Amino acid sequence: MIEASAVVERVEGGRAWVRLRERSGGCGRCDEPGGCRSAGIAYALKSPNEIFSLPNAIGVEAGDAVLLRMHDGAPLRGALLGYGLASSLLVVGAGIGNAVASGGREDLFALMGAGIGLVCSMVFNRLVLRSRAVRGGFEIEMARVGAQCHAPEGLRA
Known part of the structure; x- marks a missing residue:
């Protein structure tokens, strides 16, 4: 933690x-x-x-x-979800746009594909972050100073 x-x-x-x-x-x-x-x-x-x-x-x-x-992994998961997904979809969109282009319009289609990939990642992140299961992994827990975790009676050493 x-x-x-x-x-x-x-x-x-x-x-x-x-x-x-x-x-x-x-x-x-x-x-x-x-x-x-x-x-x-x-x-x-x-x-x-x-x-x-x-x-x-x-x-x-x-x-x-x-x-x-x-939780220890929350910052990394957040970075991957926010930046990793956006970067990946931007590059994939640019690649697809470049692949479907013809007649010297490769750069234009690559730019449009990159924009579509970026917008898709933003929409996906919005939808995913509405999920309670996903949001739960990023929550900050507040505890009183000096408070300790107490194991149930059957689990104490």
Whole structure:
């Protein structure tokens, strides 16, 4: 699980508005040789002081410290679904457009095919993200700081 600590800024209408306390670089190897520098990219794309909302399923109040958790593979799956599918369909559409063209119009048809492939990926992503099963893999879970998972009675060691 990817975890980050946050503080609840306010609670309104069943939602908790939280602010991250620190912006870690994911795996912790950001400044080491071979690190991906994801923290620097995150700072460039999004303000570290941004407040965002989550469902208040655990009944937190303003000022509470919380721990935000996300499944390890969720960022990669999201990137593949968003960028990988779009890139693939763009290239496939351009290839199909080029293949069906004739008479010196290959570039025009390749451009049209690429545009159609990109639009198809956008529509597909919209439809897929309506699925609860797919969205469930990207959800952020909120837990109180110090809260621990408790195994059912029969599973305790």
